Amino acid sequence: MNKNQWLRVGLLALAVATALPAVAQRRKKAAVRPEARAVVASPASHQPGRYLILGSVPEKHNGQWVYLYTKGSMKEKPADSTKIEGGKFTFDRSVAEDGFAGQLYLPMTYALPFIVEEGVIQAPMNGPHAKGAPLNDERAKLSQEIENYADGFLGRYKAARKDTTLTPEERDAKCEAILNELYSGLEPRLLAVLDMHKDDGLGFYALTELMRGSSVDLAKAESYVSRAGKAVQQDPRVQEYLDSRRKLEATQPGAMFQDFKGLSDDQKEVRLSDYVGKGHYTLVDFWASWCGPCRAEMPHLKKALEVYGPKGLQVLGIAVWDKMEDYLKAVQELKLPWPQIFNKEEATDLYGISGIPQLILFAPDGKIVARDLRGARIAKTLDEILKTTGGKL
Incomplete structure (x- = not known):
């Protein structure tokens, strides 16, 4: 499977199951554990300018830690963490400090993305989506729409990967064609969302899916970013992705090695x-x-x-x-x-x-x-x- 396919299968898998466990071949995440803090159990404690995550997880995970990653890179240490008690956990944080989107992570078990927005966010770690606040509800609907659209492509893709009548090169070509068809259909929908939500978490979600999901070169990625608002453009994760694409393109066949x-x-x-x-x-x-x-x-x-x-x-x-x-x-x-x-x-x-x-x-x-x-x-x-x-x- 070539590089573009590896990148795009990530979105295809995400479209079918948005609450993903850790993926073996991706970068492992660091974990920092502060002392356990009191669990806030009531939405009534929500304050203006803040967001309250009310999380749930099967009680067999009691005593384990949930980590919260927000703005900045997933390769950095988590922004916060808390211990699961009675199958519940909470985070109460400032919207202004945490950027556009985050992820809740129970190591080697659950990963649940969410949009940072003022209000109360319901976060069932063993469910597909975070809900309860407006942008998170819209993201859940969009993810379901993508899932429904991608489902047939996933079946075709899996069948092509297992087709032993094809040479490895023929399998790659067939899978590439399936992914091209899939993303050709998804791109207009995601662009429409980005154009309507240039400077909020839903636009950030659409932009990041566009950049990692399509057969994207640096020029195309930069064209997507140019459609977003300034704050989304400057998000560290967007800049990190663009930097990675620049380095990837600078180390393609024909380029001299980069020493380290x-x-x-x-x-x-x-x-x-x-x-x-x-x-x-x-x-x-x-x-x-x-x-x-x-x-x-x-x-x-x-x-x-x-x-x-x-x-x-x-x-x-x-x-x-x-x-x-x-x-x-x-x-x-x-x-x-x-x-x-x-x-x-x-x-x-x-x-x-x-x-x-x-x-x-x-x-x-x-x-x-x-x-x-x-x-x-x-x-x-x-x-x-x-x-x-x-x-x-």
Whole structure:
């Protein structure tokens, strides 16, 4: 599956189930626990300029913590947290401090997005939507509309992914066509919402869905942002997305590698340039110990090293979004024979990486040859290169 498909499947999944659990290959979220605070149980305590979240969750989660993320990036620490008591929890916060939208997160179980607006917001963590305040009610209706529209496309997409009569390239092309059809239909509806809600949370929601959901390049993303009001345009999450797209486009095939430093397994400082641009093709794997798809890719990397290593191929792992002790343990468990660099954040930021595994092939001079290599495409790409290099990598 190519990069655009990975980006767009995120919205397709969101359209069908808007209350998502944590996704394995996405960035793990930090958690900060303050002391438990008293639970506010009554909507009567709501004050002007503030919003009150009345949350509910199955009582088996009593004693666990719910984290609230608001303006700023989801990769930052949560804005607030509270403990579940009697299957209930609350947050009482200032609208002015929290931007346009947030997410409630019960680790590895529930994630519920909501719009920040004055009033009382009902937040059933095991339900599809936050409701009770006007913009949240409109968002729930819009999400249901998207779900109904996308449902048929999801079935077709799943069937195409499982179609063993097609080659991997044919499957990718068929899935791409299905996603293009889906988003061609969704785009006008989301643009209409953005035009009507330029500077509120519903417009922010429509804008972020447009940017991450379509086959978006930087120019198109910027055209979407230009239709929003100034406050939405300046939201840190919108700016972060645009910055990521700029970095992604700056590290496409043909571009020179972007260097960064990290730590080797023995805690010594190393750089990407210690391995890339040294006269050999280098396959670099951005991965994490907790990422299931990353682990599933390891046999393909081992096979590539076995077959193409004698021809000159080098393999390098970049451990990201992880803890040093966890990644070192995974290296031993998986018996990974290639060198590693531990770099928690900078590496993925430089290359505009939003999901892992991400495999990038670099040429002997350090230029990027290909991104998003997976499975059989690794061997196919290397075989094509060998035809032009006299059998040397």
